[in-house]
């Protein structure tokens with residue numbers, strides 16, 4: 001932090017020891033959000049976390065795999081709990097299709113444990129590198145047909161509150177804590193255990209259809225939603241025109257697999273994929289190359305693969321999120337199903353007017369949230385996931401702020417919402433328009449965390465501001 005650096009220099013000039021130097025920096029995968037913290041603790045036991053909360057007087061922040069992009073994992077001068085070492089499988093019951101894990105474990109490691117039992121995760125993101133804790137913290141979702149936010153596949157959690165108390169929570173027990181902590185971005189307590197429902201693994205056959213965006217909702221409602229065999233589905237809305245969609249569906253099949261690997265191996269060689277991404281992001285021609293040549297070629301082959309293999313995409317197949325003066329970043333907007341075309345039109349107008357370098361827009365369906373206080377799906381929704389490239393100088397970040405706020409307004413005008421793990425650009429008023437139950441979340445936080453100990457950049461932006469309203 002520049003002010004601390006200046007203080008250190010001033011102290012050195014006076015011949016005094018620089019006691020104010022930062023002790024550690026926590027940053028996320030984009031490297032855009034360095035935060036000076038007091039100390040980093042990598043706990044291995046519940047007792048260590050309880051003891052840390054009871055002995056450390058100041059703020060506490062919590063981090064998983066660090067793929068959120070706006071400082072949601074850290075607060076200035078906090079004790080940072082790096083949960084990545086708290087990652088054991090505690091119990092697996094294959095007959096009841098249920099697993100209990102510590103939250104620092106990644107989806108990929110769970111897949112390796114459940115695959116021999118022909119089981120798969122019921123809901124997870126597209127990539128398998130995230131931790132369970134970070135995914136619960138944001139209440140993530142994936143491409144699963146007939147599913148919604150992750151919370152719907154969680155049977156129970158255990159969490160440690162600000163005073164060091166360990167509590168169990170589920171939809172029927174301490175349900176306020178359950179629905180507050182899941183999707184609560186580390187603001188309610190430290191989740192130390194989660195019991196998740198599992199699904200069957202099995203071969204999935206890939207099918208793809210290209211159509212105008214105007215036909216897509218009907219296609220989804222008549223062909224995909226009602227299809228009991230459809231397991232995963234999403235649609236690519238191609239930039240820079242945003243009128244053509246490629247729908248990709250993975251359905252249960254009795255056919256033999258064409259890809260024998262049951263799991264996606266780690267440490268794969270993704271040089272070609274990364275290079276192609278650079279080409280696609282470099283110009284309009286790159287995007288046309290993808291739409292007209294690369295993807296038709298890719299999807300011309302027959303593909304039947306195991307569910308756990310398709311659900312194991314490796315984030316390293318993407319170009320590194322952080323670059324020199326640039327970053328690849330994400331945003332996501334949710335709108336009620338009936339509003340999807342109206343929102344898509346506004347999305348197109350805003351992205352084109354601001355000449356945003358969008359690489360991909362992925363459209364997914366998600367069912368209504370069962371009750372989290374910070375629900376992003378207050379009804380059944382279509383999600384629009386934007387993957388884009390930006391420059392990172394202050395004026396470029398300002399430019400991103402401007403179009404982000406326009407998109408947030410466009411989504412909330414349709415009764416929709418925006419996703420909170422990404423760069424924090426929305427105003428306090430926009431946050432409340434998208435999350436109308438935030439007042440109940442903050443009331444719960446005041447009750448269980450009266451001294452506002454669980455902090456990070458997200459809650460410093462919206463919770464502290466809430467107190468000042």
Ligand SMILES: Cc1cc2nc3c(=O)[nH]c(=O)nc-3n(C[C@H](O)[C@H](O)[C@H](O)COP(=O)(O)OP(=O)(O)OC[C@H]3O[C@@H](n4cnc5c(N)ncnc54)[C@H](O)[C@@H]3O)c2cc1C
Nearest residue numbers: 064065066067068125126131133134137140141185186191
């Ligand atoms: C390339 C890419 C693709 C993505 N795709 C999807 C997608 O398909 N669907 C989707 O929903 N999201 C997606 N995301 C967003 C992603 O789900 C979130 O950023 C998620 O938080 C990442 O998990 P993590 O382990 O990195 O969490 P972190 O970023 O480390 O933490 C996220 C939040 O959870 C809190 N937290 C972490 N652990 C705990 C704990 N034990 N107890 C309490 N709070 C905790 C943190 O304080 C923080 O507020 C994507 C992100 C990227 C970069």
